[in-house]
Amino acid sequence: MGQVLSSNLSYKQIDDRDVFMLIGTVREGIKYGLFQNIADKSPFSTTEWSNFLHLSERTFQRYKKDRRTFDPLHSEKILEITLVYNKGVEVFGDKANFDAWLSAKNVALGGIKPKELLDSTFGIGLLKDELTRIEHGVLA
Incomplete structure (x- = not known):
């Protein structure tokens, strides 16, 4: 397993086919610049992202201002939402x-x-399950 550089992780590349890349990215933390790239391609507002990540909007703004790296828990949630x-x-x-x-x-x-x-791993799992049902034409 080679070194994983989160700065090389593009929005389009994020899928669960390379689990070790995802694990490495989570451990390293997502830099604010990469998060901004992801956020710009999503329909979610800054307020929604701060709710999903359980960060106050003020803290979220500090991340932006200081161009900080998200900790592993927040990085994992960003990747889960992106996936x-x-x-x-x-x-x-x-x-x-x-x-x-x-x-x-x-x-x-x-x-x-x-x-x-x-805003929760359980909710994200529920959405994944629902998307799988839709994909296979099993509507409940």
Whole structure:
């Protein structure tokens, strides 16, 4: 296993096929610049990201100002959200359609908006399961 450099990790490359790269990136921490690149391609606001990562908006702004590196727990959550987002775009075939699905109340998910589940690993797992069902045409 070679050295993993998170600065070489691009938004498009993030998938679960290279688990060791993901583990290395989490351990190293995601630099704010890479996070900004990911955030710019996502439909989520800074407020939503701070909620997903359980960071106050003030702390989040300090990360931005100081160009800090996220700790492993926050880095892992950023990657988990990115993976589920990439999967959703792939399943829906279109970013706009998936973004709309994320923001619409969903009966299969207890009447909440899917993006409201991105603040916990359990919620992210639930979204992955739902995307798999949609992908295979099994709608509950």
